[in-house]
Amino acid sequence: MLNSMTGFGSGSYTNKVFDISCEIKSLNNRFFECLLRTKCPPLGEFEQQIKNRIRQQIQRGRLEVFIKATFNDSSAHTVTLNRALTDEYYKSFTEILDRYGLDRNVKLDNFLTLENILEREERIPDRSAFEAGILDAVDTALERLGQMRRHEGKSLEDDILFRLDVCEGKITDIDAQATSVPAALTEKLRSRISRLLESTGSTVEVDENRIAQEAAILADKSDVTEEIIRFNSHLQQFREYMKRSGAVGRSMEFILQEMQREINTIASKSPDSRTSRLSVEVRSELEKIREQVQNVE
Structure with a gap:
C-alpha cells in the first residue's frame, strides 16, 4: 500500500515530574529531512535520538517536529542571580x-x-525517565501520523490505479489501430499517385508492386510494436511497485518517465489521427499520475 508524504500526528506523555507533548507535520520532499523545534533547552540533548526514532519509520519527506516539555517538580527548576x-x-x-x-x-x-538579572534553568531530575517519556510521545505522534499518511496514500493509490487502467485501455486501442496501418498507407499512397496522374493527364499505369514496396517502407517507419511492448512492461512494473511497502515514490517516478518516453515515441511515429489522439490522451493521464506520485513516499 502506498503512503502519502503529507500528514500530521500528535502525542503526549505525562507523569508526576514532567509533561511532554509532540507534534509532527510531514510535507512533500525528494529526500528525508527532519527539523526539530523546541522551547525547552534540555530537549536539545535528545535531538539525535528523536531523529533516529523518526528515521526508523519514515524514509522520505520533510518532517517538522515540535516538542514541548514542562516540569512539575520544583527540583527541576533553578534560579540564579547574574x-x-x-x-x-x-x-x-x-x-x-x-x-x-x-x-x-x-x-x-x-x-x-x-x-x-535572574536566570532560570531547567534541569532533568531523571535523565533516563525523561528520554523514555520523549520517545513515548514521539512514538504516539508517529503512529497517528502514519495513520493519516496511509489513509491519504489509499486515496492516491485508487486514483493512480484508475488512471493506469485508462492508459492500458488506450494502449490496447493503439495496438489494434496499428494492425490496420499497412493497408491504410497502401491505399493512401495509391490515391495520391492516382490524383497526381489525373492532374497531369498521364496515362501511365500504376505499378502496384512499387506502391506495396513504398507502403511497406512507410509502415516500418511508423511501426510502434516495440514501443507498445515496452510501455506495457513498464506499466506492469509500475503496478508491482505499488504493491510494495516502504518508500517507492522515487522508483515510481523513474518508471513513469520511461512510460512517458515510450508514448512520446508512439505519438511521433503516428501515421493517423486516431493514434495521435489516443497518444495525447495517454500523455494526459500520465501527467496526472505524475502529479499524484509526487505525493507518494
Whole structure:
C-alpha cells in the first residue's frame, strides 16, 4: 500500500515530574529531512535520538517536529542571580543618580524588572525517565501520523490505479489501430499517385508492386510494436511497485518517465489521427499520475 508524504500526528506523555507533548507535520520532499523545534533547552540533548526514532519509520519527506516539555517538580527548576550583570546595572543606577543629584534610594523592585538579572534553568531530575517519556510521545505522534499518511496514500493509490487502467485501455486501442496501418498507407499512397496522374493527364499505369514496396517502407517507419511492448512492461512494473511497502515514490517516478518516453515515441511515429489522439490522451493521464506520485513516499 502506498503512503502519502503529507500528514500530521500528535502525542503526549505525562507523569508526576514532567509533561511532554509532540507534534509532527510531514510535507512533500525528494529526500528525508527532519527539523526539530523546541522551547525547552534540555530537549536539545535528545535531538539525535528523536531523529533516529523518526528515521526508523519514515524514509522520505520533510518532517517538522515540535516538542514541548514542562516540569512539575520544583527540583527541576533553578534560579540564579547574574551577579556580574547586576553589578553593572547598579553602577549605572548610581552614576545616573549622582550625576543628576537624585536620591540614592535603589530598591529591589528596580532590579527585578531588568532583563536577565535572574536566570532560570531547567534541569532533568531523571535523565533516563525523561528520554523514555520523549520517545513515548514521539512514538504516539508517529503512529497517528502514519495513520493519516496511509489513509491519504489509499486515496492516491485508487486514483493512480484508475488512471493506469485508462492508459492500458488506450494502449490496447493503439495496438489494434496499428494492425490496420499497412493497408491504410497502401491505399493512401495509391490515391495520391492516382490524383497526381489525373492532374497531369498521364496515362501511365500504376505499378502496384512499387506502391506495396513504398507502403511497406512507410509502415516500418511508423511501426510502434516495440514501443507498445515496452510501455506495457513498464506499466506492469509500475503496478508491482505499488504493491510494495516502504518508500517507492522515487522508483515510481523513474518508471513513469520511461512510460512517458515510450508514448512520446508512439505519438511521433503516428501515421493517423486516431493514434495521435489516443497518444495525447495517454500523455494526459500520465501527467496526472505524475502529479499524484509526487505525493507518494
